Amino acid sequence: MAEKRQLKLGVSIRGLGYHAGGWRHPDVPSGGAMDFEHFVNVARIAEAAKLDMVFLADGVGIRQKDEPPGSLCRSNQNVELEPITLLSALAAVTKHIGLVATASTTYNEPYHLARKFGSLDHISKGRAGWNLVTSWSDAEAFNFGREHQMAYADRYERAMEFAEVVTGLWDSWEGGAFVHDKTSGVFYDPDRLHTLAHRGKHFSVLGPLSVDRTPQGRPIIVQAGASDQGRDIAARFADIVFSAEQDLAAARAYYASVKGRLATHGRRTDELLMLPGLVPIVGATRAEAQAKHEALQELIDPLVGLSYIYGNFGDLSAYPIDGPVPEPKDPKLRSRAAVMFNLAQEKGYTIRQLCQAIASGRGHRTVIGTPADIADTMEEWVDQGAADGFNIIPTHLPVGLEDFAALVLPELRRRGIFREEYEARTFRGNLGLPEPQNRYTEARGQGTALSA
Amino acid sequence: MAEKRQLKLGVSIRGLGYHAGGWRHPDVPSGGAMDFEHFVNVARIAEAAKLDMVFLADGVGIRQKDEPPGSLCRSNQNVELEPITLLSALAAVTKHIGLVATASTTYNEPYHLARKFGSLDHISKGRAGWNLVTSWSDAEAFNFGREHQMAYADRYERAMEFAEVVTGLWDSWEGGAFVHDKTSGVFYDPDRLHTLAHRGKHFSVLGPLSVDRTPQGRPIIVQAGASDQGRDIAARFADIVFSAEQDLAAARAYYASVKGRLATHGRRTDELLMLPGLVPIVGATRAEAQAKHEALQELIDPLVGLSYIYGNFGDLSAYPIDGPVPEPKDPKLRSRAAVMFNLAQEKGYTIRQLCQAIASGRGHRTVIGTPADIADTMEEWVDQGAADGFNIIPTHLPVGLEDFAALVLPELRRRGIFREEYEARTFRGNLGLPEPQNRYTEARGQGTALSA
Numbered sequence: 001m002a003e004k005r006q007l008k009l010g011v012s013i014r015g016l017g018y019h020a021g022g023w024r025h026p027d028v029p030s031g032g033a034m035d036f037e038h039f040v041n042v043a044r045i046a047e048a049a050k051l052d053m054v055f056l057a058d059g060v061g062i063r064q065k066d067e068p069p070g071s072l073c074r075s076n077q078n079v080e081l082e083p084i085t086l087l088s089a090l091a092a093v094t095k096h097i098g099l100v101a102t103a104s105t106t107y108n109e110p111y112h113l114a115r116k117f118g119s120l121d122h123i124s125k126g127r128a129g130w131n132l133v134t135s136w137s138d139a140e141a142f143n144f145g146r147e148h149q150m151a152y153a154d155r156y157e158r159a160m161e162f163a164e165v166v167t168g169l170w171d172s173w174e175g176g177a178f179v180h181d182k183t184s185g186v187f188y189d190p191d192r193l194h195t196l197a198h199r200g201k202h203f204s205v206l207g208p209l210s211v212d213r214t215p216q217g218r219p220i221i222v223q224a225g226a227s228d229q230g231r232d233i234a235a236r237f238a239d240i241v242f243s244a245e246q247d248l249a250a251a252r253a254y255y256a257s258v259k260g261r262l263a264t265h266g267r268r269t270d271e272l273l274m275l276p277g278l279v280p281i282v283g284a285t286r287a288e289a290q291a292k293h294e295a296l297q298e299l300i301d302p303l304v305g306l307s308y309i310y311g312n313f314g315d316l317s318a319y320p321i322d323g324p325v326p327e328p329k330d331p332k333l334r335s336r337a338a339v340m341f342n343l344a345q346e347k348g349y350t351i352r353q354l355c356q357a358i359a360s361g362r363g364h365r366t367v368i369g370t371p372a373d374i375a376d377t378m379e380e381w382v383d384q385g386a387a388d389g390f391n392i393i394p395t396h397l398p399v400g401l402e403d404f405a406a407l408v409l410p411e412l413r414r415r416g417i418f419r420e421e422y423e424a425r426t427f428r429g430n431l432g433l434p435e436p437q438n439r440y441t442e443a444r445g446q447g448t449a450l451s452a
Numbered sequence: 453m454a455e456k457r458q459l460k461l462g463v464s465i466r467g468l469g470y471h472a473g474g475w476r477h478p479d480v481p482s483g484g485a486m487d488f489e490h491f492v493n494v495a496r497i498a499e500a501a502k503l504d505m506v507f508l509a510d511g512v513g514i515r516q517k518d519e520p521p522g523s524l525c526r527s528n529q530n531v532e533l534e535p536i537t538l539l540s541a542l543a544a545v546t547k548h549i550g551l552v553a554t555a556s557t558t559y560n561e562p563y564h565l566a567r568k569f570g571s572l573d574h575i576s577k578g579r580a581g582w583n584l585v586t587s588w589s590d591a592e593a594f595n596f597g598r599e600h601q602m603a604y605a606d607r608y609e610r611a612m613e614f615a616e617v618v619t620g621l622w623d624s625w626e627g628g629a630f631v632h633d634k635t636s637g638v639f640y641d642p643d644r645l646h647t648l649a650h651r652g653k654h655f656s657v658l659g660p661l662s663v664d665r666t667p668q669g670r671p672i673i674v675q676a677g678a679s680d681q682g683r684d685i686a687a688r689f690a691d692i693v694f695s696a697e698q699d700l701a702a703a704r705a706y707y708a709s710v711k712g713r714l715a716t717h718g719r720r721t722d723e724l725l726m727l728p729g730l731v732p733i734v735g736a737t738r739a740e741a742q743a744k745h746e747a748l749q750e751l752i753d754p755l756v757g758l759s760y761i762y763g764n765f766g767d768l769s770a771y772p773i774d775g776p777v778p779e780p781k782d783p784k785l786r787s788r789a790a791v792m793f794n795l796a797q798e799k800g801y802t803i804r805q806l807c808q809a810i811a812s813g814r815g816h817r818t819v820i821g822t823p824a825d826i827a828d829t830m831e832e833w834v835d836q837g838a839a840d841g842f843n844i845i846p847t848h849l850p851v852g853l854e855d856f857a858a859l860v861l862p863e864l865r866r867r868g869i870f871r872e873e874y875e876a877r878t879f880r881g882n883l884g885l886p887e888p889q890n891r892y893t894e895a896r897g898q899g900t901a902l903s904a
Contacts, residue, residue, distance in 0.1 A: 082567045204598075
């Protein structure tokens, strides 16, 4: 019998989970975002579950628009530990799981990032990953000497060159360069050291990098941009694409589009894994799962809920929260609010119910049901060519992850589509991805001397 | 009996130690610079010894001048893990010791650094320190889009403003800002959140920082600049000054100069600790210590030794290494080489011996002798007003640190001038330094709500 195709699974561990009311759940440590022990707990649960990676999204600023007034201090999206620093500490207390940190190409220097992720790969013995993003908000721009966010095209052009420099720096040292021969006094083989000497539009970086070739050859690169330029960066550099897709047909089209671009860069379709986000809300029965979801929805503070529709409706805080959704009066808002207003009319939503519906999924596909329901959706997406696995987005931590591990993973294992044990020593190995050759070693036509 | 003044002691753990031949010592793990386990071992030795801190110097580039030819690949100053990443991982496997990472104000953004060190302080539960430096080499400038290093005055002006922004961002949240009240839905008290809105010559940074007030109030700041501007930065911002002083009289003058500037900034003289570097080479007898030193000197590769005098003499690799030091012929070099040439004449040094003499100390005071000899020097410097303690610079790791801990520390403890156990829960507490107030809390005339 042919072995079944194995799902690759990550988990997003940002803050206290993704649900807008999650921090108020009785089992959530509400101070967890600044508490290392909270993340140790979450990472250990994920590793015990044999997941491929923990994933940290990030931004470099706090959105300070308190709209409607009084809503901001009721949201938990305010403080978070810097991801590379956090994952490096987690590297010391985990052994197998991949560690993916988001870092922006917009307000960083490629030399610094290449060095940090290279260091994390050494410290973790081959488990580092970089989620390559651009920064699109003014709130972030204001922290880095800019009056506005960088224009879209510039941002992506810079991101592409940034990735060229970082991957170039990671090839500074060929495998086996360091001989450390105490007798002869030779520390490294100078023929295996290479100076990048990059000169481009956005960056001039000489190199070499002061970090040896890493245990994975180079850290895993994750990319999440859905735009045309984002897809090009993914096809050229990424090992994993993390996307937000609600709809199977759209997810299939996106999957085909990114995979279709790989050949241009001399890559096979199995050299990149597509992992859309998935919010599972699981119960032993569908009724139990629905009850869990409703309990979370009730925890969304009304002002926080209203902040999710503020951009469409303006300030509705003077209206009764359990009353009908008013027709938008401001002509500037009318077209933006139309879809939501029609949804509310159609479903008979109150203001609270509309807010809850919008705040719930945060753009990712949410599946509420039994372990079999969730496993069915996952299998369907993989079988239909929409995914190679998923990045699980827990509603609240650690509970949402514990539920997934306790209820859904046994079902996936019963179906033979998720591992019982880690197969390899590195993150890349567990993903089943090939180790990239050093470009200079490749040019000589030699295999690497590296044992990862 | 009045309690004796206690020494504060750190240890520099960069790479494999500071001695140019150290990596070739039989007991040194020559691949240690990229091996996390090497640093875990060193940090645990330092913590078992109850030292105040491990200290990581840093640069952001590899000096690529291979002078004389073939010397560079024989030096071990090539690769090192990025310090914040490394110390964050060490935070997870240590409990008491301070963790100080060097980070440059020249090629970083203050928002990133404030966030990383703030995160490290949370992760380590109050043990983070930032060694604030400027980057002076062209080799580093080339990695960050510059044709040359930044001019001295610009570098220090930028460093001062950088420190203003970082310390300002660290005050974004007052103690007790996060109430996490699940019942009312209030996550933080908006009156305790502050937006820096810095606009200066080098930086515009809005804030606030996405990291809560840290366990130490703010991370410890270390400064090492001996220049006039460096002393001003130290007097205004630093908790510790780490200096390279060979001579007692000069060290006393430097100590008095920095301490004398504190009052201008409303600080008491005991609010800043002066810790000069000290290279101890210790044996049970003076003869044993001398033998240890000579064994290390013999391990300096001749080409590496010649690289230490290349800037003064040019390439001497064609001369017999055990022959006399030739008189410099190049008129451009003659004045720069004069002091060294005269030293060689006076002492009867061969080329090898001259190189060994120059390469040995690396600018720091070296004491070769018994535990009592080293303790005597330390006490003399403290009693004479030249130091509040020392940053120990081991010749090679872990051996140089193990020797210091096994031989010198018992002597210091016998004299009652170094701790038996850690006294406090934070790095700042063990240093005996006061917790800085948040500027906004201070302005209200309230104490902090923080329990550090």
